[in-house]
Amino acid sequence: MAVSMKKHEMPVQDPKERGKNFNEVALGYDEETAVAEAERCLHCKIPKCREGCPVAVHIPEFIEKIKERDFKSAIDIIHETNSLPAICGRVCPQENQCEKHCVLGIKGEPVAIGRLERFAADMAKDEEIKSIEYAPNAKKVAIIGAGPAGLTCAGDLAHKGYRVTIFEALHKAGGVLSYGIPEFRLPKDKVVAKEIEKIEKLGVKIEVNSVIGRLYTVDELMEEDGFDAVFIGTGAGLPKFQGIPGENLSGVYSANEFLTRCNLMKAYDFPNYATPIKVGKKVAVIGGGNVAMDGARTALRLGAENVYIVYRRSMEELPARKEEVEHAKEEGIEFKILTNPTEILGDDNGFVTGLCCVKMELGEPDASGRRRPIAVENSEFNLDVDTVIVAIGTGANPIIANTTKGLDTDKHGHIIADEKTLATSKEGVYAGGDIVTGAATVILAMGAGRTAAKSIDAYLKNK
Ligand SMILES: Cc1cc2nc3c(=O)[nH]c(=O)nc-3n(C[C@H](O)[C@H](O)[C@H](O)COP(=O)(O)OP(=O)(O)OC[C@H]3O[C@@H](n4cnc5c(N)ncnc54)[C@H](O)[C@@H]3O)c2cc1C
Incomplete structure (x- = not known):
């Protein structure tokens, strides 16, 4: 039977529904889908996928076990090199790692290695962990x-x-x-x-x-x-700022503060939890990485009506995981690419009223190998926002x-x-x-x- 050139779709929560809740978006493969996806693996003699994995998980071997429905062995194989597979299966940028090297990716879509890793980890029964008997003189x-x-x-x-x-x-x-x-x-x-x-x-x-x-x-x-x-x-964990005027206004957050308030302090459930969080109706998130996507999608779930990603390069350079970008778009996040903020605007009371931006174009590659963004003359414009989240790195x-x-x-x-x-x-x-x-x-x-x-x-x- 010819191998399908497409990955099996990951079931997800409906985009309209999920924009209003904090439940997991990607729901995970069921057994039949996982086995069918595992059957796409060609078991290459020299598995390039493994070279793309920073901890060299034995990828074809664990996929073979999923194919055989021996899920316990699949997770045991993964655990030999990766102690956090349920996490890595969910958040690794597989498209730049293992899946980038999958032979199937040359003509079609690579095997969904990350989704299979998550499946194997989620299937694993809670192992009984024995506490270790320490020697009295253990260092x-x-x-x-x-x-x-x-x-x-x-x-x-x-x-x-x-x-x-x-x-x-x-x-x-x-x-x-x-x-x-x-x-x-x-x-x-x-x-x-x-x-x-x-x-x-x-x-x-x-x-x-x-x-x-x-x-x-x-x-x-x-x-x-x-x-x-x-x-x-x-x-x-130390947030970076651009150093533009207006960064001290009320309504400006570093992404770290914004996400910490929400994730760790459960600000979305205020007043049941003590930490408040103020999110306006129009939110600009500056940056293009995973942190920016997380900030934007969190703001949406906290009630913002318009959320913009403001990024100074093009969609091709966007460093976030591909899946997060797709999910953000489906949820209605707007991408203002080739756009660089120059000032955060505020009212007399010190609250954010807008973001002054300039359009950019791409020049020659810089030290990072990516094309350098250059400001386009006379292209300034104001984005009407009341909250700004800065996610330009830490x-x-x-x-x-x-x-x-x-x-x-x-x-x-x-x-x-x-x-x-x-x-x-x-x-x-x-x-x-x-x-x-x-x-x-x-x-x-x-x-x-x-x-x-x-x-x-x-x-x-x-x-
Ligand atoms: C919002 C966000 C989204 C991300 N998304 C992804 C993703 O999808 N995929 C991916 O692969 N990576 C992602 N990353 C990056 C990834 O999470 C980090 O690279 C990784 O967590 C780094 O691990 P670490 O253990 O070095 O540090 P951290 O995870 O930062 O942990 C460091 C810990 O040290 C503690 N600490 C700091 N100083 C002290 C001190 N003086 N004393 C005691 N404790 C201290 C901190 O409180 C923290 O708990 C994301 C990062 C962020 C911020």
């Missing part, structure tokens, strides 16, 4: 930050017999998975909380509300509290670097770590995830956590 490791990098590093080290404590600044673990990515893309109780619970069941302690650099320093953890090694996975919070002796950072404030081992300039201290690479992806952060756990194990065995 102690501190992990700073409970995002995907920190959680993965903690889980791997616990499996290796170390006593692990995670220190997390916020009141909830998960990092961006909890405070950034919205519920409608990544359900918190069904998916994220379960992953965290598994790690805690291994015996990992999670100390929330613990800002390292304020409560204790890295040096204190090592010299006074007896931690033998430290992993820093503090992410890149940087490293300097608090750890500023309070730790002998920890080198680069000119952007990212911690410098050895590419292979993730060892920093300070003995016994390792770092990985967004705090090293700058804002990147969940799977890369997870991979870094895994690499660091191996290096810390090797270091402590030789110490």
Whole structure:
């Protein structure tokens, strides 16, 4: 039978309905659809898809197991290299990774590897996790930050017999998975909380509300509290702004603040939850990445009537996941591309009344390889909005670097770590995830956590 050139569609909530609720948009394959999609895999002799996966999941092998309806083996194979498949299956940018290399993609659509990964993870029965019997003299490791990098590093080290404590600044673990990515893309109780619970069941302690650099320093953890090694996975959570006039007006949010209020503080359920959030009727979101799409789609769900993505390059350069862009369009988000804001306008009381923008055109490629946007002369216009969400990227919070002796950072404030081992300039201290690479992806952060756990194990065995 000829292989279908199209992926099996992912069932989704109706766009009109979902714009009013925070329930998950993509509903997941059922068993028959998953098996039919698995049958599209050609089982190439040299599977290029695997090369495209940052943690080299054994892709054809797990897909074969789905085809055989042996779902337990499918998830076991994935777990060999990926500890967070229910999350990665939902949020990885597969079109730039595994699926980009699928041979079927040359003439048609690649195998829906991400959807199959999610299916296998969702099918997995809750495994019974046995807590680890620690040796009385087991060495102690501190992990700073409970995002995907920190959680993965903690889980791997616990499996290796170390006593692990995670220190997390916020009141909830998960990092961006909890405070950034919205519920409608990544359900918190069904998916994220379960992953965290598994790690805690291994015996990992999670100390929330613990800002390292304020409560204790890295040096204190090592010299006074007896931690033998430290992993820093503090992410890149410091919002960037354009530096244009009007950014201090009421109604201007950084995407991080906006999403944190909504996701973590449940502002959408005010007054049942204590944190309010004010969203107007016309919202401009500046930026074109996943964060911008999440901000725009959250604003829509909070009652905005017109939501615009304002992006200075073209649709081809838009860095967000393809599926999020499609979903945003279906929900009625308007894309103002090749448009750059120059000023946020306000009234006498300091509230946002509009966004002054200029049209752009694309010139020669810049250092990032993308064509440089150039302002078109005399093309200024005003967008009528009452709320502006700035989602143009985030940087490293300097608090750890500023309070730790002998920890080198680069000119952007990212911690410098050895590419292979993730060892920093300070003995016994390792770092990985967004705090090293700058804002990147969940799977890369997870991979870094895994690499660091191996290096810390090797270091402590030789110490
Ligand atoms: C809104 C949004 C949407 C995204 N969507 C996607 C997507 O669809 N797909 C994808 O692959 N990636 C996506 N990303 C990027 C991805 O989430 C990150 O690359 C990833 O979470 C980085 O993991 P991390 O563990 O390095 O850091 P984080 O997830 O940022 O976690 C760091 C943790 O450290 C804590 N911390 C910081 N400083 C301290 C301190 N001093 N003491 C104690 N704790 C501290 C923070 O509170 C946080 O919990 C998105 C990011 C955002 C913001």
